[in-house]
Amino acid sequence: MLNLNKDDPIILNDRQKKIIRKFGRLEVKHWRRNEKTLRIKIRDDLIGKQNECCVYCGCTVFDKGDVEHIAHKASYTQFLFTPLNLAFSCKTCNQTYKGEVDVVAVENPVYEKCVFKMVHPYLDDVDRFFDTTRITIRIRKGLSKSDYKKALFTTELLRWTSEEVVFKREQQFAADKFHKEHRLTPAQHVMLDKTVTYNQYK
Numbered sequence: 398m399l400n401l402n403k404d405d406p407i408i409l410n411d412r413q414k415k416i417i418r419k420f421g422r423l424e425v426k427h428w429r430r431n432e433k434t435l436r437i438k439i440r441d442d443l444i445g446k447q448n449e450c451c452v453y454c455g456c457t458v459f460d461k462g463d464v465e466h467i468a469h470k471a472s473y474t475q476f477l478f479t480p481l482n483l484a485f486s487c488k489t490c491n492q493t494y495k496g497e498v499d500v501v502a503v504e505n506p507v508y509e510k511c512v513f514k515m516v517h518p519y520l521d522d523v524d525r526f527f528d529t530t531r532i533t534i535r536i537r538k539g540l541s542k543s544d545y546k547k548a549l550f551t552t553e554l555l556r557w558t559s560e561e562v563v564f565k566r567e568q569q570f571a572a573d574k575f576h577k578e579h580r581l582t583p584a585q586h587v588m589l590d591k592t593v594t595y596n597q598y599k
């Protein structure tokens with residue numbers, strides 16, 4: 398999981414704020430309104446902040462990816478455009494793994510005061526919970542009981558010990574190594590990563 402800086406989330410510009418204000422009480426349908434100015438701009442800003450990597454599995458996203466609402470957008474419409482609730486993720490982590498699971502334990506009108514069941518990429522220090530090697534993401538030893546519970550919930554939700562995710566991270570590592578050795582440009586990475594497997598570079 399990317400350890401995102403809570404003091405440096407995306408910043409909504411005046412035009413975006415104005416549109417959001419006009420919506421009034423937020424509803425999930427607003428996420429698809431004025432998409433160019435809102436959803437797509439937000440996604441592009443997040444891609445820049447996260448260097449094209451998925452917030453959860455940490456791998457480079459080669460399709461358009463998703464804007465992930467950490468507190469689910471249908472259940473917590475008040476946080477639809479709250480920067481700390483927004484991260485860029487791959488479709489698998491967002492739609493297949495996390496889905497519509499409610500990760501809020503205690504709701505609060507102030508986003509940062511909500512209590513989350515999962516480790517939060519902005520509000521928690523991710524590295525305190527997980528030991529992330531190039532391939533595995535393991536729960537650190539010595540956590541308090543409640544922190545361990547939160548870490549375990551996160552690991553299971555995002556299937557970090559599954560063959561699928563381990564394989565994906567393995568491929569990513571091999572690809573990174575290949576790119577470095579061959580000094581490829583980001584555009585070349587994208588072209589190659591769609592067609593080549595990097596098993597020989599592990």
Ligand SMILES: [Zn+2]
Pocket residue numbers: 451452453454455456486487488489490491
């Ligand atoms: Zn992912």
